[in-house]
Amino acid sequence: MSKTVNSLNLILVTGRTILQGTKVEEKLTKHYEEYAAIVRMHPRDLAKLGLKSGDHVKVIGPGGEVIVKAQRGADVPEGIAFIPLGPWAECVVEPKTDSTGMPGFKGIPVKVVKTGEPITSLSKIYGYNGYPILNLGVSLDIEAKGEIKRYTDVVCPFCGSLCDSLIVNVYGNRIVKVVNACPLGMSKIMGIYENRVLEPRIRVNGELVKVALEEAIDRAAEILVNAKYPVLYGWASTSVETIRLGLELAEIVGGVFDHTATFCHGPTALGFHEIGMPKSTLGQIKNRADVIVYWGSNVTEAHPMHPSRYSFTSIGRFRKGRKDRKLIVIDVRKTGAARNADMFIQAEPGKDFELLVALRLLVQGKELEAPVIAGVPREKVVELAEILMSAKFGVMFVGVGLTMSGAKEKNFEELFRLLHDLNTISKWVVIPMRGHFNVTGADLVTIWITGYPYAVDFSRRYPRYQPGITSTADIFLREEADALLNIASDPLAHFPKKVAEKMLKVPIITIDPKWSLTAAFSEVVIPSAFVGIECPGTAYRMDDVPIRLKKIVEPPPGVLCDEEIVRMLLEKVKEKLGVKK
Amino acid sequence: MTQLLIKNGFVIDPLNNIHGEVVDIGVKDGKIVPPDDVDLRYAKVIDASGKLVVPGGVDVHTHVAGPKVSVGRLLMPNDHYKKGGRVVAIPGIKRSGTGIAVPSVTTIGYKYARMGWTMVMEAASPPLYTRHTHHELDDTPIVDKGVNLLLDSNWFILEYIEQKAQERVNAFIAWILEATKSYAVKLVDPGSAEAWSLGVATKPLDVDEVIPGTSVTPKDILVALANAVRDLKIPHPIHVHANMLGIPGNYVSTINTIKAVADIVNQRGLSIHLAHIQFNAYKGDSYATMTSGAEELAKLINTLTGVTFDMGQVVFMPTVTMTADAPWEYVLYHITKWKWAAGDVENETASGVVPYTFRRHIYTNVIQWGIGLELALLVKDASKVVISTDHPNAGPFTRYPQIIAWLMSKKARENEMKKLNKRALKRLALPAIDREYTFEEFVLTTRVAPAKIIGVEKFKGHLGVGADADIAIYDIDPRTYDPSRDYKKLVKAIKYAAYTIKGGEIVVKDGKIVKTIYGRTFYTKTRTDPKIMHEVLEDIKSKFNEWYTITFNNYTILEQELHKPYAITPV
Numbered sequence A: 001m002s003k004t005v006n007s008l009n010l011i012l013v014t015g016r017t018i019l020q021g022t023k024v025e026e027k028l029t030k031h032y033e034e035y036a037a038i039v040r041m042h043p044r045d046l047a048k049l050g051l052k053s054g055d056h057v058k059v060i061g062p063g064g065e066v067i068v069k070a071q072r073g074a075d076v077p078e079g080i081a082f083i084p085l086g087p088w089a090e091c092v093v094e095p096k097t098d099s100t101g102m103p104g105f106k107g108i109p110v111k112v113v114k115t116g117e118p119i120t121s122l123s124k125i126y127g128y129n130g131y132p133i134l135n136l137g138v139s140l141d142i143e144a145k146g147e148i149k150r151y152t153d154v155v156c157p158f159c160g161s162l163c164d165s166l167i168v169n170v171y172g173n174r175i176v177k178v179v180n181a182c183p184l185g186m187s188k189i190m191g192i193y194e195n196r197v198l199e200p201r202i203r204v205n206g207e208l209v210k211v212a213l214e215e216a217i218d219r220a221a222e223i224l225v226n227a228k229y230p231v232l233y234g235w236a237s238t239s240v241e242t243i244r245l246g247l248e249l250a251e252i253v254g255g256v257f258d259h260t261a262t263f264c265h266g267p268t269a270l271g272f273h274e275i276g277m278p279k280s281t282l283g284q285i286k287n288r289a290d291v292i293v294y295w296g297s298n299v300t301e302a303h304p305m306h307p308s309r310y311s312f313t314s315i316g317r318f319r320k321g322r323k324d325r326k327l328i329v330i331d332v333r334k335t336g337a338a339r340n341a342d343m344f345i346q347a348e349p350g351k352d353f354e355l356l357v358a359l360r361l362l363v364q365g366k367e368l369e370a371p372v373i374a375g376v377p378r379e380k381v382v383e384l385a386e387i388l389m390s391a392k393f394g395v396m397f398v399g400v401g402l403t404m405s406g407a408k409e410k411n412f413e414e415l416f417r418l419l420h421d422l423n424t425i426s427k428w429v430v431i432p433m434r435g436h437f438n439v440t441g442a443d444l445v446t447i448w449i450t451g452y453p454y455a456v457d458f459s460r461r462y463p464r465y466q467p468g469i470t471s472t473a474d475i476f477l478r479e480e481a482d483a484l485l486n487i488a489s490d491p492l493a494h495f496p497k498k499v500a501e502k503m504l505k506v507p508i509i510t511i512d513p514k515w516s517l518t519a520a521f522s523e524v525v526i527p528s529a530f531v532g533i534e535c536p537g538t539a540y541r542m543d544d545v546p547i548r549l550k551k552i553v554e555p556p557p558g559v560l561c562d563e564e565i566v567r568m569l570l571e572k573v574k575e576k577l578g579v580k581k
Numbered sequence B: 001m002t003q004l005l006i007k008n009g010f011v012i013d014p015l016n017n018i019h020g021e022v023v024d025i026g027v028k029d030g031k032i033v034p035p036d037d038v039d040l041r042y043a044k045v046i047d048a049s050g051k052l053v054v055p056g057g058v059d060v061h062t063h064v065a066g067p068k069v070s071v072g073r074l075l076m077p078n079d080h081y082k083k084g085g086r087v088v089a090i091p092g093i094k095r096s097g098t099g100i101a102v103p104s105v106t107t108i109g110y111k112y113a114r115m116g117w118t119m120v121m122e123a124a125s126p127p128l129y130t131r132h133t134h135h136e137l138d139d140t141p142i143v144d145k146g147v148n149l150l151l152d153s154n155w156f157i158l159e160y161i162e163q164k165a166q167e168r169v170n171a172f173i174a175w176i177l178e179a180t181k182s183y184a185v186k187l188v189d190p191g192s193a194e195a196w197s198l199g200v201a202t203k204p205l206d207v208d209e210v211i212p213g214t215s216v217t218p219k220d221i222l223v224a225l226a227n228a229v230r231d232l233k234i235p236h237p238i239h240v241h242a243n244m245l246g247i248p249g250n251y252v253s254t255i256n257t258i259k260a261v262a263d264i265v266n267q268r269g270l271s272i273h274l275a276h277i278q279f280n281a282y283k284g285d286s287y288a289t290m291t292s293g294a295e296e297l298a299k300l301i302n303t304l305t306g307v308t309f310d311m312g313q314v315v316f317m318p319t320v321t322m323t324a325d326a327p328w329e330y331v332l333y334h335i336t337k338w339k340w341a342a343g344d345v346e347n348e349t350a351s352g353v354v355p356y357t358f359r360r361h362i363y364t365n366v367i368q369w370g371i372g373l374e375l376a377l378l379v380k381d382a383s384k385v386v387i388s389t390d391h392p393n394a395g396p397f398t399r400y401p402q403i404i405a406w407l408m409s410k411k412a413r414e415n416e417m418k419k420l421n422k423r424a425l426k427r428l429a430l431p432a433i434d435r436e437y438t439f440e441e442f443v444l445t446t447r448v449a450p451a452k453i454i455g456v457e458k459f460k461g462h463l464g465v466g467a468d469a470d471i472a473i474y475d476i477d478p479r480t481y482d483p484s485r486d487y488k489k490l491v492k493a494i495k496y497a498a499y500t501i502k503g504g505e506i507v508v509k510d511g512k513i514v515k516t517i518y519g520r521t522f523y524t525k526t527r528t529d530p531k532i533m534h535e536v537l538e539d540i541k542s543k544f545n546e547w548y549t550i551t552f553n554n555y556t557i558l559e560q561e562l563h564k565p566y567a568i569t570p571v
């Protein structure tokens, strides 16, 4: 046994886990802390620090420090520290965006130190110093009684896979059973009764008090009309119909319209602007793909149904399941899919660009000189290139592992160039693995209305776009915004703490079905109904295929759909600005 | 609703035998009414004396909405930064927008309206993505619209053609047009998307070649779909982007395409509409030796009554090409070596998007420019011709005024030719052509012909009582003004209409948007043998779960998903 050290320099990777995903809407519960206030490390790294699973450590990074519980992670390579996405990770990540709009969430150097101090509480993270954060979420008690209805072809409003063959059984107005959904979708649909917001509230003398909807709308409109540079953020978990109205609202108040792509696949768009990519619908993969690559995407945890519906285990017209396909996983850690793969390439964090360049050289028929590329032996890279080149129909599913780390948008320029090269030899497409169920729709509506995908600034009454300047994180870091409209999102929990601290300084309007961290710090809270469960609406799947979501049950009394709320807000703003009808 | 009386305008309305005379026009409840029916106490009177009054323009082929248009937008942020495309919002009057070659939806609607156009047909929508196309069309202000549906590489149709089951092809088309709320049957390089999906489309597919992976030829598809359009009484004939597009020597394929379906005539006397014919009218065996096939094609079209085309006229500027012809875009990418995007659609079609700049000094580009104009001038009957740029492929639609000037003024052409590649001009017939379009021919090629091809000439493309009150008023007086000499005035007058009236509302005044309204979306609802329809639906459902990634029920677009659907039922 070698002797232990007091601190260790590691590379931080943040990401989604299934457990964190199922609890993502209940951040104020104790469970959430158990799933999210952890750092997973390789057993040897634990040993170096003389730690056992469950001991507390302090993680210090460019964004600050946080105390979390250390956990043994056999899938985490030596030298890496993995923290699930959430408030604890946000305390240490890099808030600066390198002019991309995307803070540094992966591949960040951190120091891990043994400590006996308690885990940093949410209250402390958000400056409440011990006082509990206000939690006004309530459980709905709806009896499973009455007419029995069975809905088929239900579309799951959780991730960008938009699985559309769910069957939902309803007794009266209570959902009692969901079939064909993954744990993430299941917990979202079954969980609509927990942690709900039922009454509109506005802040009066520091207290959030119940008011009539009209009053809350009026106050929200007042905030937006008085703001010089409001940011309207969120949108990826609501309908296209709502997003359209949101863009009009941003235009009329001269604010910034931004959505969660700003830190998931924003860099993909930036790469696309420069190079372009061949893409396809998921059915092409199901019917034809014989080589399937997941790059920087933890598919089994973030999109559990993706493999069987669209990918390596799917059964299509010409390809029948796993035996007809080669599966390649490229990641910094051995993910679930990696254990199933025909080939697993473990790349060093932040070195994807090198690997892409090497693959391009090989596809162009050139030689590799370096013996090791991005931590991968040359022979293995050559073998990978040969598989790519011999594909009949290949697909690259790319995740945030590629957008959030290292060269960010440059990764995508190189990836798209690789795809262009590969297409001279065989047939290849690329599909980004989109997270929120309608983040693709948010991109598309923004594109067709403004010409740009996200981070659109209307301060001059026409759309302008400059990620790194007009993107939410950067605007708040510069302290330029003076109001925040947050819809169907929880920015205080998902932006780096340094950004969240600035958000806390401006009046926040939150429109959301559930109580959230951001709601707790808002000036106006307007409850909304769940799109795809309590409201109809359209969403776009990760491959840009639009699907109509259904209404299954009635929303709680008095709670409206996002679409109606934003329409009311828009009308109120127009009224206040004296815009003629 | 608004009532209008348009007084003393110089009216050209060929469908009502008005070939240029002063006539008053009444408008009430969105329709054209006899002037006497207008109640002057409530009406707004527009003094149109000294102005040209014509029906609203109709675009038969333009890429304005849907997945590949948005891919084009995403590929070209540089296009949106430009000042010329910028629309500044005026709350309550107009929304903002961007873009020149691939504008945002608002800019599209406004710029069409400012030119006096009031109806546009999206040229090519993949069925699985048509919900997206409708979203964009719903957000496109002012104009009425409709969708051409891509059907040439559809697996079900290919199977039914292999089975020689025409009645199944018919039933399938009846179903899918209604399920996707689409208007017309579109073919793009028939069969090529299937070959592209197999990764074998390195060589373009000609009309008589067997499509890889199947036993059918593009010709079989043309015939089957033309038969279906005839049998189902679909108003619009098959709308065809012919095989071999962009390839030197392709005028022969175009002739073969026409001949394949010339005898299959729909109830309105039409066989085929050739999209952007310029791209399919090339002679020669390489780009270096490419010349115009316009004379040969014009000769054939002059002998046939059921063949129409739109020009696909090239204008010299940076633009973005976008088409379901994925193999062609891949070829073009290797010529331009800049950006390329593609999008395959399961079981249905594919697409490609490549930015491109047409340049005055490039030999091939000048030949292309000449071909479009030659075809429009060599085809005798202007009611077979529609002005188009295949927006944005050969240039944006905002350049129509310039194209109209080239057609109406030999001097305009000559002035342009001074700037063009001399070697190319020597190989063109255009410099020797003296024909100049009349004002009536301007109206035919921008209003009457497209309305008739689409099959909406009962209420579009004319100003008779009962027609939709879609009207353009231009600040030119054909009695005193000679466009042949002062063509610049013509360009300006059409670019900025004095008035555009859409559905009875004044939306443009003095070239400026004064009101934002939204038009209807036309779609076709046909009838077919219920027994065969049942069989076909059973067949579709039995394969759907294996072939597609959404369910059969979720595929169907409901009427309530569209803002203003308008079903056309053929009789």
Ligand SMILES: [Zn+2]
Pocket: B061, B062, B063, B123, B275, B276, B323, B390, B393
């Ligand atoms: Zn076209």
